[in-house]
Each structure stands twice: as C-alpha cells, then as structure tokens.
Amino acid sequence: MSQRTAHRTTRIAACSAIAAAVAIAACTFQLPGKADLPEGSVLLQLTPAGEFRPNDGRELEPGSWRIDAASAQGVIQRFKARGKPAVIDYEHQTLHKEKNGLPAPAAGFMRDLRWVDGQGLFAVADLTARARDLIAAGEYLYFSPVFEYDEKTGTVRAICMGALTNDPGISGMQPLSLVAAASAAFLPQPPQEPSVNPLLKALLAALGLPDNTTEDAAITALKDLGPLNKLKARDTAALTALQLGADATAETVIAACTSLRTAQAAAPDPAKYVPIESVTALQGQIAALTARQLDADLEAQIKPALADGRLLPALEGWARDLGKKDMAALTAYLGAAKPIAALTGTQTGGKPPVATATGDQQLSAEELAVCSAMGISPEAYRKAGASIATGAAA
Incomplete structure (x- = not known):
C-alpha cells in the first residue's frame, strides 16, 4: 500500500470512530524550505479562512470545509477546554500505530490556537529539535492538521492533532512559513472595536447579525434573503386568507388557525351525510314499491289457487293476511294443497242438469264438491242422504 493510500484509509477509520454527525479530516500545508528556523514557538496555519476543499479526490457531502471568525471561536474554546496540548507527529503515525504496531514519536505540540482575519486558524506550536532538523533538511515540506467537522455543513468543529508529512491535501493553499510566535507581524493583534457606519450597522441588525460580522458572513446572509422573501410572501397570503391585519401577532394567527380547524371538524362531510x-322521501318510495310488489306476489299466488281449487273462496281473506305476514308460509301451504276438480268445472259439461228417473233434483255445486272430495258418486251421495233422511224420520 502506498503512503497516500495508507494515509487516506487511516483518515476514514478515524472518521468512523467519531459521532455520526462529525467527521475528521487530515489536510496538509506546505512548510518552509531549507532555512534556519527560529528558536522557541512557531506559528503553524491550520486552516485558511472561509471555504476550502481537499485535492486528493475525496468527496464531501457539504461540498467543502469552512471556518470563519465566529466558528473559530468555538474551536478555540474547545481546544482550551481539553486542558492539554495537541500532539504533532510524523505522517499521522498516531492514527496508524494500532494497526502497524510502530511507535508514534512526537514532532512537537500545539499549545494554543489563534484566529487571524483573512488568513485563517493558526496554532502556536513547539517543535522538537529532530523535527526542526528534518524540516531544515527538506525531508518534510508540509504540515497536516487533523480536525473534526460537521458532515452536513462542513464547518470545522475542533482541532485534534497534526503531523509533518509530504502528502498535500488542500487545493489552492499558499505555502506556509514557520515564524516565531513572538513575531507581531503574524500574530493577531488585540481585538479592537470595528468601525461600522450607521447604515451598515442597521443592515446587520436587520439581518440579525452582530456588528463584528465578517464580510463573507454578511454576503452569505444577504444571499439567504431569497428564501426569506418567499416566507414573507407566504405569511402575507396566510394573513389575507385568515382576514387578519399585517400587525397580527403569532398568537392571533395560531388562534385563527385553531378556530378554523375546529369549525372544519364540526361541519358534516357532505360526502357522508344527506x-x-x-x-324520508326515499324511505316512502321504497315502502310503496315494497307494498306494490307484495300485492303482485299475493295475486300471483292466490289467483291461480282459487282457480284450480287449492284455495276455497272462503279462505281468500285468511290467505291474504298470511301472505302479508309470511309469504313463504303461504307459498308452502298452497304448494302442498291439492286442487279440487269439482271447483274447476261442472259434471254436466256446461249442460243443464237432467232429472233422474226417480224425480230427484240434481246435486248442487257444493254437494258435488263433497262427492269429489269423498270419492263417491252423486248417486251414492243421494242415496246416503236419503238413508240419513229415512233414519231421521223413523
């Protein structure tokens, strides 16, 4: 595995050990060439100001790393809170030692962090004599900081450590120089109150920014006004729809929306209710149709039964009442009843009855029906009747 490949693998492994929303980046910056280095502390640039990107092909979700004066103050405070200096080693061996088992000697230590407007974040560092000799001999040309950053925004969050390396990692970074920490030309001067004209101060206040906001931060805020204007237009449309004035408070808007939701919840759904x-009208129509259908069904059952003798005329009223209550029972009764032939025709075939030789009258239709039901002939019925009459006379 090449030196660069091993370096990137270590950075990826280090990233996986950090919380999900935080990543670690190791980047390199050029050191001075063969030159005498001053004794004592040196000032090492850790990051440039604003946005900066890797040049080793890695893809960043936010597109670039970034740091400004405001976020740098958070980085500096976290560095001070750790309570111990950050190590500077060779080729990030501190990140590799668990895998390769080799020692990770220190090349120096970062004692403090400083922000320099327009230049970026710097470390006040002490280098070992060996590290100074290697740099002076040209064996190391770059300094590589290792820092945590937010994976979603790319904002630098904390400085972890650094290394002397020959694997550059930042695109477009100017060569850095090691200078004495006591050199006032490179150290940040005591903060002074910036001079801000009233118009710019009012503009920053309207954007919700402090007076000491950097130019880059102010420009970024102005670019964000597009979505803000859309939100204002949406708010105006909502106030108009709710019939509220432009001076309506948030509480008034919430109350109006709550009242509207309550009214909508109380109103019946026309798709579910009529x-x-x-x-009532539909129920009446259904009842009338049902009654007509029942009458038609009764006629269809009773009329043929009356015609073929399965139902006697005297039982018609009873049959109709039964059918209105239980059509199935009426249907079953008429289905089991036997037709009475005497009720469907006449024994004389439509001819007038002929008197018998004995002078007796013909039987009535009811008597003929009884004969048919009992299976006896009219003569036998007459004889039976005569015998009954003789017995009664005796």
Whole structure:
C-alpha cells in the first residue's frame, strides 16, 4: 500500500470512530524550505479562512470545509477546554500505530490556537529539535492538521492533532512559513472595536447579525434573503386568507388557525351525510314499491289457487293476511294443497242438469264438491242422504 493510500484509509477509520454527525479530516500545508528556523514557538496555519476543499479526490457531502471568525471561536474554546496540548507527529503515525504496531514519536505540540482575519486558524506550536532538523533538511515540506467537522455543513468543529508529512491535501493553499510566535507581524493583534457606519450597522441588525460580522458572513446572509422573501410572501397570503391585519401577532394567527380547524371538524362531510328530507322521501318510495310488489306476489299466488281449487273462496281473506305476514308460509301451504276438480268445472259439461228417473233434483255445486272430495258418486251421495233422511224420520 502506498503512503497516500495508507494515509487516506487511516483518515476514514478515524472518521468512523467519531459521532455520526462529525467527521475528521487530515489536510496538509506546505512548510518552509531549507532555512534556519527560529528558536522557541512557531506559528503553524491550520486552516485558511472561509471555504476550502481537499485535492486528493475525496468527496464531501457539504461540498467543502469552512471556518470563519465566529466558528473559530468555538474551536478555540474547545481546544482550551481539553486542558492539554495537541500532539504533532510524523505522517499521522498516531492514527496508524494500532494497526502497524510502530511507535508514534512526537514532532512537537500545539499549545494554543489563534484566529487571524483573512488568513485563517493558526496554532502556536513547539517543535522538537529532530523535527526542526528534518524540516531544515527538506525531508518534510508540509504540515497536516487533523480536525473534526460537521458532515452536513462542513464547518470545522475542533482541532485534534497534526503531523509533518509530504502528502498535500488542500487545493489552492499558499505555502506556509514557520515564524516565531513572538513575531507581531503574524500574530493577531488585540481585538479592537470595528468601525461600522450607521447604515451598515442597521443592515446587520436587520439581518440579525452582530456588528463584528465578517464580510463573507454578511454576503452569505444577504444571499439567504431569497428564501426569506418567499416566507414573507407566504405569511402575507396566510394573513389575507385568515382576514387578519399585517400587525397580527403569532398568537392571533395560531388562534385563527385553531378556530378554523375546529369549525372544519364540526361541519358534516357532505360526502357522508344527506338531508333528512331526502332520506324520508326515499324511505316512502321504497315502502310503496315494497307494498306494490307484495300485492303482485299475493295475486300471483292466490289467483291461480282459487282457480284450480287449492284455495276455497272462503279462505281468500285468511290467505291474504298470511301472505302479508309470511309469504313463504303461504307459498308452502298452497304448494302442498291439492286442487279440487269439482271447483274447476261442472259434471254436466256446461249442460243443464237432467232429472233422474226417480224425480230427484240434481246435486248442487257444493254437494258435488263433497262427492269429489269423498270419492263417491252423486248417486251414492243421494242415496246416503236419503238413508240419513229415512233414519231421521223413523
């Protein structure tokens, strides 16, 4: 595995050990060439100001790393809170030692962090004599900081450590120089109150920014006004729809929306409910249709039964009442009844009855029906009747 490949693998492994929303980046910056280095502390640039990107092909979700004066103060405070200096080693061996088992000697230590407007974040560092000799001999040309950053925004969050390396990692970074920490030309001067004209101060206040906001931060805020204007237009449309004035407070808007939701919840859904008058009329129509259908069904059952003798005329009223209550029972009764032939025709075939030789009258239709039901002939019925009459006379 090449030196660069091993270096990137270590950075990826280090990233996986950090919380999900935080990543670690190791980047390199050029050191001075063969030159005498001053004794004592040196000032090492850790990051440039604003946005900066890797040049080793890695893809960043936010597109670039970034740091400004405001976020740098958070980095500096976290560095001070750790309570111990950050190590500077060779080729990030501190990150590799668990895998390769080799020692990770220190090349120096970062004692403090400083922000320099327009230049970026710097470390006040002490280098070992060996590290100074290697740099002076040209064996190391770059300094590589290792820092945590937010994976979603790319904002630098904390400085972890650094290394002397020959694997550059930042695109477009100017060569850095090691200078004495006591050199006032490179150290940040005591903060002074910036001079801000009233118009710019009012503009920053309207954007919700402090007076000491950097130019880059102010420009970024102005670019964000597009979505803000869209939100204002949406707010105006909402106020108009709710019939509220432009001076309506948030509480008033919330109350109006709550009232509207309550009214909508109380109103019946026309897709689920119909007027009671329509339901009543429909019920009446259904009842009338049902009655007509029942009458038609009764006629279809009773009329043929009367015609073929399965139902006597005297039982018609009873049959109709039964059918209205239980059509199935009426149907079953008429289905089991036997037709009475005497009720479907006449024994004389439509001819007038002929008197018998004995002078007796012909039987009536009812008597003929009885004969048919009992299976006896009219003569036998007459004889039986005569015998009954003789017995009664005796």
